[in-house]
Amino acid sequence: MVCVLLLFVGFSLIWSSAFIVGKVAIAHLDPLVLLAVRFLLGSVCLLPFVLWQGRKFWQWPTIRFGAIAGVLNNALYLGLSFLALQTVPASLLVVIISCAPLLTSAFAVASGQEPLNAARFVGFTICIAGVACVAAWQPAAGTGLDHAAMFSSGALPGYAMAIGGTVAFAFGTVFLKSRVMGASPVDVNFWQSLVGGLVLLPLALFRVPDVGQWAVTFDGPVLLSILYLAVVITLGAMFLWLYLIGRFGASKAAAAHLINPLSGLVLSAVILGSDVSLVQVFGAVLIGFGLYIAVFHRGNRGNRALIK
Template sequence: MSEKNGTARQTQDRRSAPARSTEDKTQPPPRAEPPVSGTPWGRYAVGVFFSVIWSSAFIAGKVVVMEMGPFATLFYRFTLTVLVLLLFCGKKLLGPEGRQAMLPGMLLGLLNNVVYLGLSFSALRYLSASWVVIVVSCAPFMTMALAALRGQESFDKRKLLGLTVAFAGVVVMVGITGLHEGAGLGLGMAIAATLAFSVGAVLFRGKYDALSLLSLNFWMTLCGMLCFAPAAFMTTTNPLHITWPALAALLWLVVVSLAGMALWLLLIRTQGPSMAASYNMLNPLSGLALSALLLGTAIGVQDVMGAAAIVAGLYVALRPGQTPKTT
């Protein structure tokens, strides 16, 4: 009888041990920095590639917007992207993987594709492009503050210093022109757009890490398509009535929606929200390089100085540092 009791207790102990181990795994220890994966140069390469893809949308978007308007452009961009994503996702959207990503994807689509893009495009009606770029470049600061409030990241002085230097480089590159009458509304739109972008980055970090990026991108894009549909139907312009350069630019915007958004979600997942948002400060530099390459735009001394400050600041902010001890 005692041997049976002993065997039963050992069996019970063995059964209970995995349960305790699983419970420990579901409660990750507090961390001061978000986990990152890959070599430092590999992570930087992903961020730079994201910036180049994302910046190219401004060049292509300008060509299409001149013929179709901002909201019609966004509608057809998202509609074509939805069709492509349907080919990739297929029946997965009807399965558990697709259903789990639906509500988070619609929420992120509302923040990133509708509020961020809609307000930033609208802000251009009241502000110069330089002011919109400067306000949007504040995204890393907003994201860092929100992530710190949610306990996702620590408030790192080294990171703050690096982002401040990079932000100064953005200001040097794009310059600041005088604000005209009615610019207050444009500034409010640009700030609200940047805040929505930062909120989306912080919400995705951790909470939606297990979701499929393709399914998530599909629901995000579908949300943008549905929200911009009324504005598109109010105009008589459609992709069949635009010039070939504008049509080519529209198709490239679909590539940006596919590759750019996938890289953006990947950066948040692997490097944390504030570090992912930091790569947006490379956008003026990437946009200038693309403009010089594709449009023959001249590069001046001011551009070189600003670019140097951006690269130096981001290196300080993004390089791995010692993780502070936690209690």
């Protein structure tokens, strides 16, 4: 039991760390440049694995599925999320994004794929209360922003982008989960990373047309951040996710995401020096409990998260 818990906590910490590390990198590099380089480098790292598997790598259904996932998950979801990191504290961003299973369940109910029952309604209510706790008592120390600035009208676009990215991920999950994915997740993740990088590349060039400025990517902490995102997150988190699915099944493995709000708070405190209040911890626990009731409670179908 302890080993299983460590596996789930480890996956959650790795997943949540992507936004904490990204917060460090975007202090020196445009977010879309960071993501474009990360995804293209990640696809290069994945190439030997897809060539080794080989079987359905070049089949059109695999490419199409990966391309759609790349646009929804990488370009929109992560693109908007990393842009939001410029004004939204990383710990709060992780909390917002961790509500994706909640939105996925809501979209599934709205589309008629799943019923709205008492458990879902109670879970939704608890999650909203948890988000309110984390947001209302968000401390500013260590974030580079004072409390007034974090909730001023100028910060609203960042929160709108964070919510928009979460909606894109949730919609993509509902849209794609009913399609049959005959390809290996490794193949799909390769096309997802490649297409995501290619979609973001022209946008990155538009925002930073002087490619010479991209040279900062080869300097110290920024380079380490990119390598961490491309290798540890794109490769390491994916293989750990596949292991969890293979051992426990997709629905049970997805429960690891319930730990993300708390993981985000802890990592933000350790790496960025952000303050964490007891109210925030209580709110993170509420979110996890609410998501469990709404999404993973017996009688509710677990939503299968798309692999990053």
